[in-house]
Amino acid sequence: MSVFRPFLSRVKHLIQCSMTVSENNNIRTFRGVKYDILDPKFEGLSKQKIKRLLKDEQWNEHKDEKRALFRQKEKARKQERKRQIREGLLEASPTKKKLAATSELTNINLVIDCSFNHLMTEREIVSFVKQLGISYGKNKTAPKSTKLSLVSLDDGFKDVLNEKWPSWKNWGEKHVSTTEQSYLDKFEKNDLIYLSADSDNVIQELEEGKAYIIGGIVDKNRHKNLCQDKATKQGIKTAKLPIEDYLNMSTRKVLTVNQVCEILLKWLEVRDWEKAFLSALPGRKLKDVEPVC
Numbered sequence: 001m002s003v004f005r006p007f008l009s010r011v012k013h014l015i016q017c018s019m020t021v022s023e024n025n026n027i028r029t030f031r032g033v034k035y036d037i038l039d040p041k042f043e044g045l046s047k048q049k050i051k052r053l054l055k056d057e058q059w060n061e062h063k064d065e066k067r068a069l070f071r072q073k074e075k076a077r078k079q080e081r082k083r084q085i086r087e088g089l090l091e092a093s094p095t096k097k098k099l100a101a102t103s104e105l106t107n108i109n110l111v112i113d114c115s116f117n118h119l120m121t122e123r124e125i126v127s128f129v130k131q132l133g134i135s136y137g138k139n140k141t142a143p144k145s146t147k148l149s150l151v152s153l154d155d156g157f158k159d160v161l162n163e164k165w166p167s168w169k170n171w172g173e174k175h176v177s178t179t180e181q182s183y184l185d186k187f188e189k190n191d192l193i194y195l196s197a198d199s200d201n202v203i204q205e206l207e208e209g210k211a212y213i214i215g216g217i218v219d220k221n222r223h224k225n226l227c228q229d230k231a232t233k234q235g236i237k238t239a240k241l242p243i244e245d246y247l248n249m250s251t252r253k254v255l256t257v258n259q260v261c262e263i264l265l266k267w268l269e270v271r272d273w274e275k276a277f278l279s280a281l282p283g284r285k286l287k288d289v290e291p292v293c
C-alpha cells in the first residue's frame, strides 16, 4: 500500500491540476474583470455582444461613482477658470446668452432624424439624448446658426427626453422645431440631402434653402449603411463630409450627431472644411491626423 500512496497522490494532484486548467480555460478578463464564458447569460452571444454586455454591466455598476468624479473634476476646472479670470490671467468668454443674442440665422436647415430609437440600447439612447442637447446648444450660440429641426420625434422618445433631459421643454421655438412628422412631410424631396459616411458623394459646401439630415443614432456603426440605404430607398440624395480631402485620419470617419452638427456650424462660420474638422473633432480622433497636402 505504501508503494502506491505516492503514486495515488500524484494522480490526485494531476486530476486537480487538470480541473483548474479546464476551469481557467473558461475564464476570460474584460477590462481587468474576470468572467466565465460558460455563464448562461452569454449563451448564443457573439464575442462582440458579450463584450458589449460586460461593458454595459461595468458601466451600470460604476456609473454613479464615475458621474460623481466627473462632476467633481468639472467643478474644480470651473473654479480654476474663475480664479484665472478674477486675477486677469484669462479673458472671460462671452456668455451663452450673449452669443445666442448675436447669432445670425442662416437659411440652411439642419434636420435630425429621430426615428431610430428601436435600434439603440438604453445606454445608446442616453448618449443620443446628450448629443441632441449639445447640438441644440451649439446651434443656438453659433455665430451662424441653422434652422434646426428634430423630426419623427414620437411620444415614446418625448418620454425619454422628459426623463433624461427634462430641460428640453424649455428649448425655444426660435432655435429648434420638433415634429412627429418625417422630413418627407416637411421639406421638398429635392431640397433634402441625407448625410452619411457611407455615401459615394462628397459634400463641397452647404447650400442655402437645402435641408441636411443627420441620422439620429448612436450605434458604434453596428448598422452600417443604415441611413444611406434609407435615403436611397426614399429617393433622397446622400453625401459624406469631405474628411478624406482634408485630413489623413487613422480612426473611423463615422462621426457622432453633435460632431457633424458642430462641423457644419463651424463651416458656416469660417467656410473652411479643414478648420471646421480641426475645431470640432475631439483630440482622440485627431491624435494621428495629418493634414492632406
Ligand SMILES: C[S@@+](CC[C@H](N)C(=O)[O-])C[C@H]1O[C@@H](n2cnc3c(N)ncnc32)[C@H](O)[C@@H]1O
Pocket: 194, 195, 196, 197, 213, 214, 215, 216, 217, 218, 219, 220, 221, 222, 223, 224, 225, 226, 227, 228, 239, 240, 241, 243, 253, 254, 255, 256, 257, 260
Ligand atoms: C453615428 S452616425 C450613424 C451611423 C449609422 N450606421 C449610419 O448608417 O449612418 C450618426 C449620423 O451622423 C452623420 N455622419 C456621421 N459621420 C459622417 C460623415 N463622415 N459624413 C457625413 N455624415 C456623417 C450621419 O448622418 C449619421 O447617420
